[in-house]
Structures are given as structure tokens and as C-alpha cells.
Amino acid sequence: KNIYLSLRSGLKMPALGYGTWQANDEELEKGMEAALEAGYRHIDTAHVYENEGVIGKVIKRWLSSGKLDSMKAMEAQVDAGLAKAIGLSNFNIKQIQRILDNARIPPCNLQVELHAFFQQNELYNFCKKNNIVMTAYSPLGSPGIGKFMSQFGQQVEAPNILGDPVVKRIAKKHNKKESQVLLRHIIQKGIAAIPKSTNPERLKQNIDIFDFELDNEDMKALNALDKGPAARIVDFYAFKG
Numbered sequence: 001k002n003i004y005l006s007l008r009s010g011l012k013m014p015a016l017g018y019g020t021w022q023a024n025d026e027e028l029e030k031g032m033e034a035a036l037e038a039g040y041r042h043i044d045t046a047h048v049y050e051n052e053g054v055i056g057k058v059i060k061r062w063l064s065s066g067k068l069d070s071m072k073a074m075e076a077q078v079d080a081g082l083a084k085a086i087g088l089s090n091f092n093i094k095q096i097q098r099i100l101d102n103a104r105i106p107p108c109n110l111q112v113e114l115h116a117f118f119q120q121n122e123l124y125n126f127c128k129k130n131n132i133v134m135t136a137y138s139p140l141g142s143p144g145i146g147k148f149m150s151q152f153g154q155q156v157e158a159p160n161i162l163g164d165p166v167v168k169r170i171a172k173k174h175n176k177k178e179s180q181v182l183l184r185h186i187i188q189k190g191i192a193a194i195p196k197s198t199n200p201e202r203l204k205q206n207i208d209i210f211d212f213e214l215d216n217e218d219m220k221a222l223n224a225l226d227k228g229p230a231a232r233i234v235d236f237y238a239f240k241g
Ligand code: A2P
Pocket: 137, 138, 139, 140, 141, 142, 143, 144, 145, 162, 179, 180, 194, 195, 196, 197, 198, 199, 202, 203, 205, 206
């Protein structure tokens, strides 16, 4: 428990932190352990205290011991029958691996940005290997993000995936909409997709993708649209900006 102060970067800082000046290394190592155990998540340090090494050592040990609070809390929810499964969102391979190494109940789902221009192949293969189902957010390339972000004074340009010539060609071939091709591509890879729409026509279209199948050639052509991390759209730090 704590009170959190909002920083201009968009992050939040616990109001009550742990002061470390003037404690010697031995005292501080014990003190840090006790502080983390007690719930401190804001740790004071400075080069002149000459204690950054001890602090780093205790934090590293703490993290690798698997005491990541939220995961333990989620596992307790499953134990109590209040949650059926645990999912993650916006975790990278290193972070998921750390969870897998320490979790008693492994996560079964990972929700991340994923679309034809940013297919997350490395993460996809990692999830497959570790039996984690993925869920794609912004599966259409978030065409409405520019308008949405402008409310926060941020300029974000959505990639025009719906207008891509390859997507258009495949849509024509199957007599389907471009959006349906993009969603079907994701689903056929064994990934879930959550296209947002408040328009009744479009939300119906988006679920009407189970009466056709993309062939190997279509899948290959769509796979080749991947531009890697440079095509990532959602930057949460900019959003919090
Ligand atoms: P709207 O709610 O007016 O339909 P994503 O899920 O990739 O973030 O995309 C959501 C955006 O795409 C929203 O702006 C949504 O607007 C729009 N959208 C949803 N479905 C379609 C569709 N079938 N064709 C074109 N745009 C769509």
C-alpha cells in the first residue's frame, strides 16, 4: 500500500520511499531485504552514498527469487477460484521468461500489439514454444489512433494496412473486405484478435471471417508484409505524455 505521485513523464512514484544514506553495506543489505519485504518500491540512492552496488545486488536477488508481487497476487486469485487463468500484456521475451522461471501457475495468454506490419515473429515463436496463446491488439493497424491521440496533443499516424496493395489483392480474390483478410491472417496463425469497432456494420464484418480460408500463397504474401518493430504503433509513454 502507498500513495502514488504522478510524474510529468506519465509514470507514478510511491510517495513513501526507503532512505539509504549512512547505512553501511552490511546493515543496508539486511535493511533492503526487509524494506522490499515490507512493500517499499521507491528506493533512494546516490553515487556519493557509495551504496548503489549493494542496492542493485539485493534488487537483482529479489527479482530473480520470483517475489514479483502481481504474479503472486494473481496466483492467489486462481487458488481462491476467483480467476480461471493468468494472462499478461505488453511483456517482452525476457520478462515472460522471468515469469516462467518463477511462476507456480504459468501464464497462458499474452496480449500485445500485432498486425500485418508488425507480426512479432520472435515473440510468436517464443509463445508457441512455451504454450502461451497470443492475443493481437490493434489487429487492423489502429486506423483511429490519430484522431484519438490528438485529444492528448500527440501526433500519431496509423499505418495504412487496410490500403496495402497486397491486402487489397487478396481481399478481391476472396470477395472479402481488407479488414477481414487481416483478421483471418492473424486467426489462421493461431492468434486471437480483438478489433475495436463501435460501428454495427463494421463490427459484424469483423466477425464474419469464418466462411473462407487463406491459402498458403496468401499467407506467405501477408507474412511478407512484416516490417518489424519499426512498425509498432502504440507507445504508452507517448500516450501518458
Ligand atoms: P470504428 O469504431 O469507427 O469502426 P484496431 O482494433 O486495429 O485498433 O482498429 C480499430 C479502428 O479501426 C477503429 O478506429 C475502428 O473505427 C476501425 N475499424 C474497425 N473495424 C473496421 C473495418 N472493418 N474497416 C475499417 N475500419 C475499421
